[in-house]
Amino acid sequence: MVGLIFGIFLSAGSATLVMSLLYRRTLGFAWSIPGTVLWGPSLQHLSFGEVVGAFFVTGVLTLALGMSGLVRRTMALIPQPIVMAMVAAIFLQFGTDIVTSGRTAPAIVVPMILAYIILTAVPGLARVIPPVLGALLVGFCAVTVLGQLALASAGPVFAHRVFTLPVFTWSALLELVVPLILTVLVVQNGQGEAVLAQAGHRTPVNASAAVSGLFSVLNACFGRSPPV
Template sequence: MFTPIERPTETPPAPGKILSDFGPVYASSGFIGWLFAVTAPVAIILAVGSGGGLSEGQIASWIFGVFFVNGLITILFCRLYRQPLAFFWTIPGTVLVGQSLTHLTFPEVVGAYYATAVLMLVLGATGSVKRAMELVPLPIVMGMVAGVFLRFGLDLVHAVFTDVAIAAPMVAIWLLLSALPWLGRRCPPIIGALLVGGLATIVLGRFDASASLQLELIRPVLQQPAWSLAAMVELVVPLAITVLVVQNGQGIAVLKTAGHEPPINAVAVACGIGSAITALVGGVSTCLTGPTNAILVGSGERRRQYVAGIVVGILAILFGLLAPTFTRLLLNAPKSLIATLAGLAMLRVLQTAFVTAFGSRFSLGALLAFLVTVADRPLLNIGAAFWGLVCGLAISWLMERADFAPKPKS
């Protein structure tokens, strides 16, 4: 039996009300939130797409889908619920797809996107999201996530050694802005790294200026799905977990901490619908973003923060429409710049994954999930991330049975 999706507690604001709630603080928060999304997360899409053998047109369509579609969803939800509900795409899922593209075709991956979308839609519409989130213990999930993310940390180290002139200044400015919070608030560390890396690339003459960089609107490349049992088994459950548990869980926690009440089931339904639409152009699954929402709730009055979310949505739509221009610009940059940018963006996430995985309960299961995922050896043509979850759950059930008991209430 379907349960009602959470209804907005207030009437959606009229355009005049949105304009009266608008202000420099919310414009700034929205711009910085959007700028974060178009730097390192886009670098991760480029790294995964290039490594998976996708064409420039396919990568541009992927970027168009995850910005344009999710920008529309962001505007709709921010207005309906009067909360800063920014939607983008699952970064762990993107990295997971990168592993899968080493032995699956892109149409098979797209087919798994559709199946994941249906699963999330059903879980959200039936109110089963919370129960589904409890099936796989979070430490085991994060053990798998740490295994998936590890190569980005390693690529960062390799980039520093192989291209010191570009990577080292990026790391240095990132460390400086991270170590001095008062300075980091004026220029977020990852954006500082991008600016310094771009400057070093230009000064050293490392940018490939042979390609045309004029403004170009997107001409989406529609992707035909292929239905593969191996892809379904390998990707659907892990992708749904990275969205509902890892990404949405982080975003919901950020919003609740700031005093908002995000509609959990409605968000899951939106992720399902958004994932199905972005899959048309090869985009990875939609999620409620944690980092961008954290930026949006970091300043201003709580009742007006939804406006910053609307700003993010508008800028995302514009960026998606111009995806070919930005894709070509970044693809012509040195690979070390992209690897360093993606690695720096993943450092804190990788740290959180390790702390969550090995902080207390289910640590042995988390360790096995991590090791199996890092080994990256497919079995039955199904990728290692899925087997990491399976092995982690199995070992915890055998060796850490007591950890499955509910925590005593304090």
């Protein structure tokens, strides 16, 4: 699992740096939580190699769709209010989770909320410390003071990369490839591009899809840690 997380964040961070520098825009790439939800249960009846094969094919097809120019045309057919409604549905859970967490861990959540409000409300402070970063630092300090920071339980510090040979089966491809492509292009990329469009940014839709596919292909086979 350490190798999996290492590979995902390395490829996502690399894609973010390359695309942001290339296009001079705030283009962020990360792993897909809905995608993780999709492939997690599949490991109960598919081998790891079969899931890797499905991810490999998904990356190739996503890369091909991005290079073909069809992604922007397809996204243009989806009404933006629908996409923004999807964005709102995703962020709604984060808002409700704040309320739930505030009841279970008020000593951590309340200082974080206050820090965010202060950094946002006081002119000039946000330029020195971004509100989200300030809230994160306050939360880290609160967790440390309360003795809830347990680094030893996080596992090894350095990840080991182990190549996993893809296994291509029709059952895995039919189960995972199409849902994963829709998740990447519509749910993840589509929502991010809608948010940037609302802020007045014109995003490279096809290039973003192609880069997502390329890094998915490169990362697909290197997501497994060696057995301990």
